Amino acid sequence: MAYHNHHSHVDCIRLVPIFNHLNDEQMHLIAQSANEVQYVKNELLFRFGDKDDTLYIINNGRVRIYSLSESGREQTIRILHPGDFMGEVAVLQTEGYHSNYAEAISETSICRIHKKDLDQYLDRYPEIMRRILSDITKRLQLSEKQTVQVSIEPVEARIIDFLSENVEDEKNHTYVTLPMSKKDLATYLGTTPETISRKFSSLEERGLIKRHTQKCVEIFDLDELLFVSS
Amino acid sequence: MAYHNHHSHVDCIRLVPIFNHLNDEQMHLIAQSANEVQYVKNELLFRFGDKDDTLYIINNGRVRIYSLSESGREQTIRILHPGDFMGEVAVLQTEGYHSNYAEAISETSICRIHKKDLDQYLDRYPEIMRRILSDITKRLQLSEKQTVQVSIEPVEARIIDFLSENVEDEKNHTYVTLPMSKKDLATYLGTTPETISRKFSSLEERGLIKRHTQKCVEIFDLDELLFVSS
DNA sequence: CGTCTCCTTGAGTGTCCTCAACATATGTGG
DNA sequence: CCACATATGTTGAGGACACTCAAGGAGACG
Numbered sequence: 001m002a003y004h005n006h007h008s009h010v011d012c013i014r015l016v017p018i019f020n021h022l023n024d025e026q027m028h029l030i031a032q033s034a035n036e037v038q039y040v041k042n043e044l045l046f047r048f049g050d051k052d053d054t055l056y057i058i059n060n061g062r063v064r065i066y067s068l069s070e071s072g073r074e075q076t077i078r079i080l081h082p083g084d085f086m087g088e089v090a091v092l093q094t095e096g097y098h099s100n101y102a103e104a105i106s107e108t109s110i111c112r113i114h115k116k117d118l119d120q121y122l123d124r125y126p127e128i129m130r131r132i133l134s135d136i137t138k139r140l141q142l143s144e145k146q147t148v149q150v151s152i153e154p155v156e157a158r159i160i161d162f163l164s165e166n167v168e169d170e171k172n173h174t175y176v177t178l179p180m181s182k183k184d185l186a187t188y189l190g191t192t193p194e195t196i197s198r199k200f201s202s203l204e205e206r207g208l209i210k211r212h213t214q215k216c217v218e219i220f221d222l223d224e225l226l227f228v229s230s
Numbered sequence: 231m232a233y234h235n236h237h238s239h240v241d242c243i244r245l246v247p248i249f250n251h252l253n254d255e256q257m258h259l260i261a262q263s264a265n266e267v268q269y270v271k272n273e274l275l276f277r278f279g280d281k282d283d284t285l286y287i288i289n290n291g292r293v294r295i296y297s298l299s300e301s302g303r304e305q306t307i308r309i310l311h312p313g314d315f316m317g318e319v320a321v322l323q324t325e326g327y328h329s330n331y332a333e334a335i336s337e338t339s340i341c342r343i344h345k346k347d348l349d350q351y352l353d354r355y356p357e358i359m360r361r362i363l364s365d366i367t368k369r370l371q372l373s374e375k376q377t378v379q380v381s382i383e384p385v386e387a388r389i390i391d392f393l394s395e396n397v398e399d400e401k402n403h404t405y406v407t408l409p410m411s412k413k414d415l416a417t418y419l420g421t422t423p424e425t426i427s428r429k430f431s432s433l434e435e436r437g438l439i440k441r442h443t444q445k446c447v448e449i450f451d452l453d454e455l456l457f458v459s460s
Numbered sequence: 461c462g463t464c465t466c467c468t469t470g471a472g473t474g475t476c477c478t479c480a481a482c483a484t485a486t487g488t489g490g
Numbered sequence: 491c492c493a494c495a496t497a498t499g500t501t502g503a504g505g506a507c508a509c510t511c512a513a514g515g516a517g518a519c520g
Contacts, residue, residue: 067374067375067378069378069379069382069383070383070387070459070460071382071383071460073382075377075378075381075382077374077377077378088367088370089367089371091363091367092360092363092364092367093364093367093368099371099374099375100374122356122360123356126352126353126356126359129356129359129360129363130322130352130359132363133321133322133359133362133363133366134322134323136363136366136367136370137318137319137321137322137323137366138323139370140318140366140369140370140373141319141329143370143373143374143377144297144307144329144330144373145297145329146377147305147307147373147376147377147380147420148297148299148305148307149299150377150380150381150420151305151380151381151420152299152301152303152305152420153299153300153301154475154476155475155476157300181497181498181499182498182499183497183498183499190377190380190381190382191476191477192476192477192478193498193499193500194476194477194478194499194500194501195475195476195477196499197499197500197501198476198500198501200500201500201501214484214485214498214499229300230300230301384507384508385507385508411466411467412466412467413465413466413467421508421509422508422509422510423466423467423468424467424468424469424508424509424510425507425508425509426467427467427468427469428468428469428508430468431468431469443517444466444467444516444517
């Protein structure tokens, strides 16, 4: 990783939902205490068990949070995009140990804010805490949903659900741009690349989807697809 | 359910971690706005999709939060005990719809606080928000762990992990008192009662545990048990 | 003591994982 | 820009784990 100590990281702060309600002066103040770090693709930001007391904010790029099972298999927890934050262990756990792994999946720049600074802002601007709370509540809901899916829905239903949540409509064509590799998608959906591949093939044979490129899938009839999965 | 409108629900408030740092007067104030509700065993507190804007605090009894899959199978998300709260959808989601089901699994009494009241307290006593945030962060970690387990660990490992997290040591005997029926344990661990039963039998055959009563299991060697699961 | 629920055990089946080979992308240095 | 090296994706065969369905047993409760 590479450190950059520009005087202003306001850009970093401005696009973050948890801070963007502040005025310029306030943002500037926060930006002062943030430091920017660059990571290259595949670089690890932290590992399970690392002690840490900073909040990470994605400025640019994408980060994958994942966990390892005893047997060494990966479970992708979520993918962070610019504006997302992570490392909330630091925010509130008195003992701040990371409970999973974070990896840059592209060239990524991060802003880091230390707990002691953040604590000040939380006291001074309660709205920040509200927004963090709102974000984490949302994530909790998603996480619980993911648990249910992974545990009781068959793989095909999980894939279809995932597709339906990532559709982009464009001139009477419904298609999906996969936000990650099939390999990572597999670990996200709690399965293997082979199974993902097979299910996609099956859906294609049945005339429900068409694979254009690795990342781009066309959906012929979303309603029919959703019907099939139930 | 049955409503009770005692003048004071301070008892209700006093034992709740998110409020118990307040002084008597403050607690009294909050208690004023809370109302107590009683539920009998198996009664549903709310269902998926219900609109709601109250925070629920368990005063007495136990509540099970669960979710239903398309196919009708249940996934138990968590069990709440006295002092726990739920319904945080109301706290922060502008549109407060419940995303899962809540059922009393014993005679249960609840304190409910309306969003508009709670919002006031959050502003006046920021420490409350901090504690809620802390609690939800903790739950997020647990939920993510549950996702990983359910998705990649085999059932036996999940059971062993669950047992190891509920051990109670007593005079050189290690045993576990199951906090719920095997039926509910099955839905919690993302499996079926039959499979749970089989795994317990298997562990017993291998001399690792001994079932004394339905709810009480003795563990002969915890280290060995944990070793087996990896 | 009978009923009901929960638990247990058995038999059969299906989904998905593993391992392995091959194909296709992606990226790097010559 | 091509050739090679590496990573990612696809397809096949075989097998394991856990689910379903079904019946019998054990507790709990009135």
